[in-house]
Amino acid sequence: MTEGWTEISAAWKSENTFVGQNSAGGTVQMGPLDGKPGVGPMQLLLVALAGCTGEDIVSILKKQRQTPTDMQVRVRGKRATEYPMIWTEIHITYLIWGENTRSKDVERAIQLSEEKYCSVELMLCKAANITSEYVLLKPGEKAE
Secondary structure, rough: OOOOOOOEEEEEOOOOOEEEOOOOOOOOEEEOOOOEEEHHHHHHHHHHHHHHHHHHHHHHHOOHHHHOEEEEEEEEEEOOOOOOEEEEEEEEEEEEEEEOHHHHHHHHHHHHHHHHHOHHHEEEOOOOOOEEEEEEOOOOOOOO
16 A cells, blocks of 8 residues: 555445445445445445544543543435435534533534544535534433
8 A cells, every 4th residue: 555545445245235344454334235234335424424523522522621421423414316416414413421511612622623623524514514513411311
């Protein structure tokens, strides 16, 4: 592999199913296989967005000494109706559980992730309108 490049492969398994693998051996199934549902390639972009921004926010909050007890990132998207059917609208909801978590710190962490650190979001925002919101919850509190 050439320096600076990241390489993955996707092996065709059946019908419209591929299994992607990175150089470390991590895998992801795209499409159904052996009776198990898979995640679609376009859905994986939303999963990548959730994971990328989630990692950023947890890291930033920890640096602010605002360690959450739990976090969930929910992402929903709307695609164009004509090909190439890209994501045109994406909405992120951050659910953050913790004691004494300060809104201003959460807002700053989200801003830094969305505007500076989350490379997935910074790429997707070139094609889609991305909006977000957050909800602060106490440990054990149920999210809607």
